[in-house]
Amino acid sequence: MKPQIPTPTPFANWPDTLIDPARFRDEQTRLARIWTFLGFTHDVAKDGDWFRATIATRSVFVQRLGEELRGFENRCAHRSFPLRNADKGNGPIVCGFHHWRYDKNGEVVEVPQCALFGPSPGELAARLNPIEIDTCGSLIFGRFAPPGSGPSLRLYLGESFDILAAISATSVAPRFVTRSVEANWRLCFHANVEDYHGPIIHARTLGKSGYPRPERTHYFRFGWHSAFFANPDPDGLTRMAAECRNGTWRSANYRVFQIFPDLTVSHVRVHWENWFVVVVQYAPVSPSRSVMRAWYYRAPFPPRVPPPWYDRLTRPLTNLVRRLVMPYLVRMVLDEDNFVCERQQSIAQQLSPAPILGALEERLAWYEEAYAEAMRAS
Ligand code: FES
Ligand SMILES: [Fe+2]
Incomplete structure (x- = not known):
């Protein structure tokens, strides 16, 4: 595990845009020019x-x-x-x-x-x-x-373009859940872009298996975006992009992509070899309010590991159960994060502009560097 990483100090506009409508409006004017x-x-x-x-x-x-x-x-x-x-x-x-x-x-x-x-x-x-x-x-x-003006979408998404194109190629319309969150959009994104809170906040759901093990995972940074793969291959992003391009990629490992400014795309195993894609956005509404929009659908790839016989045999029944359970599961996991963000927003004026970040929060630091650059660039 790498030691504590340098924090982009202080976080730009932090916490000003979480409490001051004029600063928030200025921030949003700049973000409007970004894909x-x-x-x-x-x-x-x-x-x-x-x-x-x-x-x-x-x-x-x-x-x-x-x-x-x-x-x-x-x-x-x-x-x-x-x-x-x-x-x-x-x-x-x-x-x-x-x-x-x-x-x-x-x-x-x-x-x-x-x-x-x-x-x-x-x-x-x-x-x-x-x-x-x-x-x-x-x-x-x-x-x-x-x-x-500005980069094309392909250039902006960089190495993730072919992956996102393949991962979104679902023949069935995604299902949708939404709710209002009483917290700033950036606070909401912070909860999505670090891996330190999982075993505490998602103890009943995603975090059951404990903290990510560095020897089994890898972080990627591309442009203003980042990704986490539950696979240590340092070339994993390039490899996945190539396999998505030529149609040979197969569902394996938890993977999550964070696309600046407010999009998260997760590839997650829900049960046995049943993989889903969950797309989450926190759309800004006001300094202290966001709208969570989440879509989910079965991952459009066969699993890399062939499903066991009992998975294949019981799918007609388990598909029905998953269909009923998934909206609750997606809401439950996201509400676990939303709860944290709303508590932080409740003392927004006291948030330190210089948090202390550890290695599992490295992508949060990258995200804040991208944010600062976006504020300077536009
Ligand atoms: S026709 Fe649209 S405001 Fe009058
Ligand atoms: Fe979370």
């Missing part, structure tokens, strides 16, 4: 399908319009009424307030009683604020940035 996970392509499979999401607290929506996916800020150009007022749906872009209608480019094409405004909708030149969107497998990301 942020929005949702799955499964929710926009058919022409006209749309779903709502947020980028750095700003409401946005993604919509399939013919062959293309488009994204816009969820705000009418007329008087800023939200165009989408549910989590998902299907239909044209028509504002519910005065029925302005928009085309796939976000340009207004119909205005009731248009003469009140001018000769034609075209001359009004009113349009929605577009967001740049791109996909990695079935994961949709977006950002408020003019196309071509």
